[in-house]
Amino acid sequence: MQILDGRALSKKIEEKVSQEVKNLKSTCGCTPGLAVVLVGQDPASAAYVNMKKKACDRAGFYSITHDMPESISQEAIEKTIVMLNNDTNVDGILIQLPLPEHIDTTKLLELVDPAKDVDGFHPFNVGRLATGLDGFVPCTPLGVMELLREYNIDVKGKNCVVVGASNIVGKPMAALLLNANATVEICHIFTDDLKKHTLAADVVLVGVGVINLITEDMVKDNVVIIDIGVSRTPEGKLVGDVDFENVSKKSSYITPSPGGVGPMTIAMLLSNTVKAAKMNAKKLLEKSEA
Structure with missing residues (x-):
């Protein structure tokens, strides 16, 4: 019997991501950015978001958490997501689940720009996974x-x-x-x-x-x-x-x-965010050359 050591592998992936971040910064001045939307006071969600934040810091990301009260309206969260979709400093958007019962989770997940959907929950990315095409995977x-x-x-x-x-x-x-x-x-x-x-x-x-x-x-x-x-x-x-x-x-x-x-989940979030940052950097380069 051999143990599949996720902690050891996640460290290897994190080191690789950190090197990719350094390369991005040196080649195009880009810093991968991850925004997390956290609603309510669920202790498990808060602890998980905190672990993600620490991992982002270690990897050299720009990261921000939008911490919202449980009573917040659907409209207010939607406005935040639209703002993050348009923020060029944000490459990845993560909506921490579960959300309060009065919030329409599906509508929020569908509102995220598929190119920033580093959790892989948008129907666009779900469809690409189902058909074996490249995209963001949970x-x-x-x-x-x-x-x-x-x-x-x-x-x-x-x-x-x-x-x-x-x-x-x-x-x-x-x-x-x-x-x-x-x-x-x-x-x-x-x-x-x-x-x-x-x-x-x-x-x-x-x-x-x-x-x-x-x-x-x-x-x-x-x-x-x-x-x-x-x-x-x-x-x-x-x-x-x-x-x-x-x-x-x-x-x-x-x-x-x-x-x-468990450790692999956060490692792959870093990996997906770097992937999004590279795609974003390529788009910006193509626009500047056009």
Whole structure:
């Protein structure tokens, strides 16, 4: 059994991004800019945004957080997004989810300029992913693919079971695996007999936020386990969706939680923002030469 170390790989990616930032600054005077829209006082969201801010600082980004009260109106958030779409200092826009119930999340995500959609949630980028075209891909599933690549785990022709069908993780994860020529199943809350599906899987990828959902009897020997879920036990310990202690005994590769996929999410956000900055710099150069 080998641990898939997301912390170590995320540091490598962050170092690469930092070098790309230096190159951008020296060649065109551009500094990648990331704007985060944070609504409300959710502690998990605030902590996550703080980690993103620190990562941006380490990489040499320009970053700004628009911290808004939970009672803010839809119109006020929309005005902020339009302003950020038009701000040439901002290459990437991230709307921290979840949003309060009175806010139309879909409308806000669709309002973000697809060229600044570094979270990969705009329908334009979702469509490009589904059809195998280049675009922005949601950071968590993109991080999973980087982890698999780092450890030379080829999913081509493998039976991959994705547990969870969210727009943020499950669906884009399945699309990326399909684009990599894997055989993909998506299981969800209405799936009958989850064990039947996971037992046949060469790779199990799970991200639903249910502690110990995947147990030792649900997987075959030498399975690859990607645990994307994060939950907190009554004792305050962070754990994933997999019974790590017992499932790891049957695994060829497994991600810890925390320390597996989580760090990769922020690393890929940095990578996506640099990608957006390069695209923006190219557009500005073409305009100046026209």
